[in-house]
Amino acid sequence: MANGQQVIEQFETFAPKKFAFEGDPIGLQIGTLNKKVKRVLVTLDVLESVVDEAIEKQIDLIIAHHPPIFSKLPKVTDQSAAGRIVMKCIKHDIAVYAAHTNLDVTQGGVNDLMATALGLTDTTVLVPSFENTLYKLVVFVPESAVEEVSKALGRAGAGHIGAYSDCQFHTTGTGQFKATAEANPYVGQPGQLEHVKEVRIETIVTELNQKQVIRAMKQAHPYEEVAYDVIRQELTAPSLGLGRIGRLEEAVPLKTFAEQVRSAFGVENLRFVGDENRLVQKVAVLGGDGNKYVSTAAFAGADVLVTGDLYFHVAHDAMALGLAVVDPGHHVESVMKQGVVDLLTERFEKQNIKDVELFVSETNTNPFQFL
Template identity: 40%
Template sequence: MTKIDQILEMMAEIAPKSLAEDWDNVGVQVGDTNQQVKKVLIALDLNKDVLEEAKSNDCQLIITHHPLIFNGIKSINSQSECGRLIMELIKNNITLFSAHTNLDIVEGGLNDYLAEKLNLTNIDKLSITDEKEYYKLVIFVPENALDVLKEVLYKNGAGHIGKYSHSGFSIKGKGTFKPLADADPHTGNKNEINEVSEYRLETIIAAEAAEKIKRKIIKAHPYEEPVWDLFKLENIKKEIGLGRIGYLKETKTLGELLEEVKEKYSLEYLKYSGHKNKKINKIALCSGSGADFIKTAAFNGADLYLTGDVKYHEAQLAEELGMALIDFGHYGSEKYVKSLLYEKLTEKAKEKNLSNINFFKSQINTNPWNYC
């Protein structure tokens, strides 16, 4: 049987919590993560219709993009919608988990998904939010355990840098140790100095994977006291950020792109500013409400910027900066969270041989706006 914790471990690999913006509140919102799970509902928001959907499909876990709990809660009661939802989740033993800005920011997350839908090339971050740190892991391992340990480390993300995986180095040497009276050594004699043929294995790990790797080392290493060091790398850092910017394979007019955007993102309506005959080659985009990055997009040379929730004066600003703008809606850009997470979780469950688990995309349209 699968536990909710196992699904959340998969979510941590898809969108690590450490990537989320400081103001955000991602992770477990409500519920018990130690319980068993067979069915998971994936939604953009939690509202009472989505909760009913989870109940009628017998789901034990709901994963949403927008967190239910944002600001500090002073009370949980039936006087507020949030309180009613929390009470209902607990009564029905349903756990609620959210991946928000961490899913927007992560490589292969929502913004990359949107950029790929437009077939953009040379995709880069639009606004840098942080720098990802790396460590060098040095570990000493007996010769006969080297291959097993390497496999465990590489399977859990060690040795992964840029477009390369399994990056490492090893050199043979002699290790010495003396097991004291209470020790339970894997090899060697007690109260004697033992010499053993060992390898010094070096590899790279991302800072957010350090805790997990530590647990895996303790589990996989044959020694009672494995010897290993972690060195913070000052020369390798990776920028992470919100939004994406990239190039079209061939220049198009804004008019052509309006039709393409509607079709590729399955939108019936969209708002835009700029002349339909404007030539577009470089495009920036940001899911959700990204009007704060209008200047960033223009200063980075974007001919067109796509985002949601754009106000009147913000559209005027884009016009003043000579950049075309498409408002493809907050819901319009973020509804793809359901497909994205469905695809990634199904793939990960397969990799991990979790056969008794089913993921569902919510059928509820949580967009408060109607168009006529």
């Protein structure tokens, strides 16, 4: 059975805290991760009704996109919703962990999930905020262990170049070492100079996955002391950031596209700005409140921006810029629930983490109703 730290460690290899914007209250917000975790609930929001769902399902850990504690609580009592949430979670030993802007920014996170739901292709980052540095990892492995170490590197995420995975280069040579009296060498005897046929494996890792790849490599490597190098590269991986911009397979009228957005996100109603007959093909998407990025989307050449919480005067600004806007609401970020469950399921299988059940929250946290 996994503990809370192991679960969050796997999650943070996907959406590390370093990706979050300054001041964003992410991470563990309630309870402890130093405990066994059998059941995890993934939710967009942590409302009291979500905590009740977690209690009913005997959840040990809630992973949320929106932090339940966004500012300091002056007191924790049953007289406020926030206080009741904290009290219920502590009483039932439910930890709450939040991943907000780091989940927006990361590859495969909220904005990529939204772009995928809309069928966008050739997507790039709309608002870059983090440069993912590339490193070359070089490790020397005895011939008998090459296959095991090579597979461990690939499983941990090393060797991704464009549309290719498991990229490595192997060269054969001779390693030399002398073990001290305190050593327990995999090959040879202490005090003797040894020469061993070894394979030099070269692969690429990123700043995002470097630590987990090195850890997996060391676990698979038979030597007590592993010889390896990590070399920063001049090239960088694609930048990360808020929003995505891509293309539909074919241009469609704005009204048709708005209907596609409504269907993709399962919303009852939405708002849109622009001529309903205008053809749109280049689409920007930004989960949550995207009011600050209307001009960014327009200058990036988007025909239409899909975002939430559109202000009245910002809608006027968009019209002046010639940018159509479709507002399906803030709540469409709930695509992250199934996305995070799928991600963790895959990571748990690769890391052989068993006996952890993952649940998509069934509680509707959208505060709006429509007449």
